[in-house]
Amino acid sequence: MNIHEYQAKQLLAKFGVPVSKGIACKTVDDVTKAFAQLGEPLQVVKAQIHAGGRGKAGGVKLVRSADEATKVATDLLGKTLVTHQTGPEGRVVKTLYVEAGSDIEREMYLAVVMDRAAQAPVVIAAAEGGMDIEELAAHKPEAIARHRVHPVKGLMPFQARAIAKHLGLSGDQAKGGQKLVTALVKAFMALDCSLAEINPMIVTKQGEVKALDAKMSFDSNALFRHPEVVELRDLNEEDPKEIEAKKFDLNYIALDGNIGCMVNGAGLAMSTMDVIQLKGGKPANFLDVGGGANKEQVTNAFKILLSDKNVKGLLVNIFGGIMKCDTIAEGVIAAAREVHLSLPLVVRLEGTNVELGRKLLEESGLALQTAASLDEAAEKIVKAIA
Ligand code: GDP
Ligand code: MN
Secondary structure, X not given: OEXXXXXXXXXXXXXXXXXXXXXXXXXXXXXXXXXXXXXOOOEEXXXXXXXXXXXXXXXXXXXXXXXXXXXXHHHHOOOEEOOOOOOOOOEEOOOXXXXXXXXXXXXXXXXXXXXXXXOEEEEEEEOOOOOOHHHHHHHOHHHEEEEEOEOOOEOOHHHHHHHHHHOOXXXXXXXXXXXXHHHHHHHHHHOOEEXXXXXXXXXXXXXXXXXXXXXXXXXXXXXXXXXXXXXXXXXXXXXHHHHHHHHOOOEEEEOOOOEEEEEXXXXXXXXXHHXXXXXXXXXXXXXXXXXXXXXHHXXXXXXXXXXXXXXXXXXXXXXXXXXXXXXXHHHHHHHHHHXXXXXXXXXXXXXXXXXXXXXXXXXXXXXXXXXXXXXXXXXXXXXXXX
16 A cells, blocks of 8 residues: 655654655645745645656646645646556646655655565665766666665664765764664654655755655555554555445555456466466456455446446456355356446356356356457467457
8 A cells, every 4th residue: 555745744754754845735734834834935835646757757846835836726726637657547636745845955765665575674875966867776786775674673783874974974964864764764664664765865954854745655455553554544646446446355555458368266366367468468457356255346347347448348357166166157257247238258167067157148148258368368368359
């Protein structure tokens, strides 16, 4: 789960990460008032979307008067912002964050990520921030320091000192840097984050060290421990189909192809997507109905697939183990009837009660094709939508 920059800053501030003061706004009027309330000569209006790269896309604007802030807000609110992280469809800006502006002396990069290889959180630091960290990693990997955090003891003071040094900080600024990274790691561990990224972390002309941007992602398996984090969830930023799928305990991830896939088990979903691709098709999604799905879930899964306007055909590939093939067949038939399915549908069933399942499909009178193997199923659906 992801949250907005302003929410991340509020959380991080509680752990002692220095941030500028700011006000989140939903309307132009709020922005005009926020400018007056903050009362700083230089302020920043920042589009709040769950994607980075806003600066380059015009989503971060420096303003010097309430009039200017109002103008920027009018321009940004309701606008679809396309950044290199949003994909071509972009994101609609519904919230703006008005923040006291900073005089930047230098921008750095600092992040904590859960590193599966290290089996622990790892701090990543680079003295050259603000720019694309991926580019720096590719062309100048030695500029990036990595420090494994002890999963129980947390970040050690000697590590915080080494990180501050790597960031090129000395004297009081080094102390500020140590404090910031220590607080960031604390927040990361306490809140079960998968990512906490500060890009840029800055030194101001006045010598302060602070977080100018903040991105936090949370491990969804640990969200039950953090109701205060769950409250920060912004459904506007999530795919409505994915939200709907979660309601029925279905694992759904939208992709950009045109073949809707209903599969049981993540491994089978992966191989189904691979085989579709191999046969020249493109999957529209990854939908896993799970090992023990019932008829209702299958029907709902079907509806979710069909609500995607890009879907030109459906492939159902189910291995009936815990879930029996006749249950799947009943679900498919019920759903197809309910939604008056007009798109090509290929069903491949295998496993428990497969004969009964196939029989039900054949006798349903629906215009569907069956397949005996995944290869055959993928070929049929690719051909059907060509
Ligand atoms: P992102 O582009 O989505 O990562 O948004 P950021 O919050 O990182 O802002 C992008 C860039 O805007 C930063 O790297 C800064 O160069 C600039 N910026 C943001 N806030 C301020 C500020 O308070 N003062 C100044 N001078 N520049 C800022
Ligand atoms: Mn940034």
